Amino acid sequence: xxxxxxxxxxxxxxxxxxxxxxxxxxxxxxxxxxxxxxxxxxxxxxxxxxxxxxxxxxxxxxxxxxxxxxxxxxxxxxxxxxxxxxxxxxxxxxxxxxxxxxxxxxxxxxxxxxxxxxxxxxxxxxxxxxxxxxxxxxxxxxxxxxxxxxxxxxxxxxxxxxxxxxxxxxxxxxxxxxxxxxxxxxxxxxxxxxxxxxxxxxxxxxxxxxxxxxxxxxxxxxxxxxxxxxxxxxxxxxxxxxxxxxxxxxxxxxxxxxxxxxxxxxxxxxxxxxxxxxxxxxxxxxxxxxxxxxxxxxxxxxxxxxxxxxxxxxxxxxxxxxxxxxxxxxxxxxxxxxxxxxxxxxxxxxxxxxxxxxxxxxxxxxxxxxxxxxxxxxxxxxxxxxxxxx
Ligand SMILES: [Zn+2]
Ligand SMILES: [Zn+2]
Numbered sequence: 256x257x258x259x260x261x262x263x264x265x266x267x268x269x270x271x272x273x274x275x276x277x278x279x280x281x282x283x284x285x286x287x288x289x290x291x292x293x294x295x296x297x298x299x300x301x302x303x304x305x306x307x308x309x310x311x312x313x314x315x316x317x318x319x320x321x322x323x324x325x326x327x328x329x330x331x332x333x334x335x336x337x338x339x340x341x342x343x344x345x346x347x348x349x350x351x352x353x354x355x356x357x358x359x360x361x362x363x364x365x366x367x368x369x370x371x372x373x374x375x376x377x378x379x380x381x382x383x384x385x386x387x388x389x390x391x392x393x394x395x396x397x398x399x400x401x402x403x404x405x406x407x408x409x410x411x412x413x414x415x416x417x418x419x420x421x422x423x424x425x426x427x428x429x430x431x432x433x434x435x436x437x438x439x440x441x442x443x444x445x446x447x448x449x450x451x452x453x454x455x456x457x458x459x460x461x462x463x464x465x466x467x468x469x470x471x472x473x474x475x476x477x478x479x480x481x482x483x484x485x486x487x488x489x490x491x492x493x494x495x496x497x498x499x500x501x502x503x504x505x506x507x508x509x510x511x512x513x514x515x516x517x518x519x520x521x522x523x524x525x526x527x528x529x530x531x532x533x534x535x536x537x538x539x540x541x542x543x544x545x546x547x548x549x550x551x552x553x554x555x556x557x558x559x560x561x562x563x564x565x566x567x568x569x570x571x572x573x574x575x576x577x578x579x580x581x582x583x584x585x586x587x588x589x590x591x592x593x594x595x596x597x598x599x600x601x602x603x604x605x606x607x608x609x610x611x612x613x614x615x616x617x618x619x620x621x622x623x624x625x626x627x628x629x630x631x632x633x634x635x636x637x638x639x640x641x642x643x644x645x
Contacts, residue, residue: 265388272385274345275454282451285443293440298431302445306343306424311453313341315489315516322399323353326504327520327532331404338408343420344453348409350399357395359461360501363476372465372477380455380462421446456488464494472499472543474550482513490514499543500535508540538579545572545629552633560640564632571629578625582618589615 289295317337320326329337338349346352355369362368369391372379399405408415421442428441468481472495484492485506490513491497493506500508504521507514523529549568553561589611596604 265386268385268387275381275385278447278454279451282443282447285447289440289443293436295444296432299428299440299444302424302427302431302441303449306420306445306449307452309336309340310344310420310449311456311489312516312519313337313339314344314346314453314457315491316519317341318346318349318352319356319491320504320506320516320520322349322405323356324501325398326502327524327529329523329529330527333523333528334402334404338404339415339419342408342412342415343423343450344457345416345420345450346454346457348412349405350396350409351393353399354393354396355391360498361395363478363498370461372462376462376466379465380458383461420450424449459484460488460491460494464488464492468492468495470495470547470551472496472540472547474547475499482507485513489519490516496540500540502533503535504532505534508535536579537583538576541575541579542572545575548629548633552637556636556640557643560636560643563639564636567632568629571625571632574625575622575629578618578622582615582622585611585615585618 289299313336317334318341321329321334321337341349341352347355359368359370364371364373370379370383374382424445425438425442427445429435429438431437432440463484464479464481465477466479467484468479470478471480476498478494478498480495481492484494486492490506493508493512493514496503496508497506505512505514505517507517520529520532524532592607592611596608599607
């Protein structure tokens, strides 16, 4: 009897569940029906592409890197753009999204992490949206509740979402293709199909980026770096880096890492729309990388081997940290000297330039040597370890 009267531990959120399950079905049927009846041209593809970029980047650059992590600052026109097209992604208001996301970072992999991977791939991907267990508090977002744009967005989230995400692409279709069928074309491709793609792109960060890939910077939680996921998520696949250095505006920190969100933020900084772009120093990144590379092997190592190599390993990380700091200093010195070169004679500047570049090259080669030393050290440790266990 008591069992019968007990409340179920979880209940289905009917609205969210039917939305998440219904939209992919509607998108497939809509896209098929439209193509059969009206064909498809570059205009429909263009609307889909532009809406995908606008709403996708509003989530990654806006909701995520700007609002949740404060990795840079942005002036109000861009914040308004993120508020409008973020709503078009139908992932809740920025204030609620960031409250969940900040909790995800604070409590990663625990019961309090709203989309913990510990409850399985499906839960982290979309189950957590469809099933409500207890009322989630809006917390850790006082700074966002002080932004009038975000308060306005939170208050009218469904109206803004319906307009920007559904009606607006329809209107573009009406304008560019013409007629009611043009309106439907914009709505289906730029609204529905785009919505499903952006949804699952974002969901994959919570599921796939805690499931597939390498742990290059930290083993403290389940986050992983997956360059392949980055292709589908505007660069958010470098999730292990992101969990380790949350305040960095980049997720892929190397220039060749596919991270369109970081390029978008950087481009706006040239016209002063984004400012204070926060970058973790290279020495800190390299240090984390070395430590993590050691941690991956640590568990399988014999205690004696660990003790024997401890000092040498520490020495390596210390050296690399100092060398990278020195490299940064030398680069700044060179940049400053370049700025002031007009006061020097042509010949003097030529000589100075050669000297400074030589010094930079020297530090770089020292860095390469320490990196190599580190790799050799790790290999030696493994060898020694195998010899002992054999
Ligand atoms: Zn984050
Ligand atoms: Zn995560």
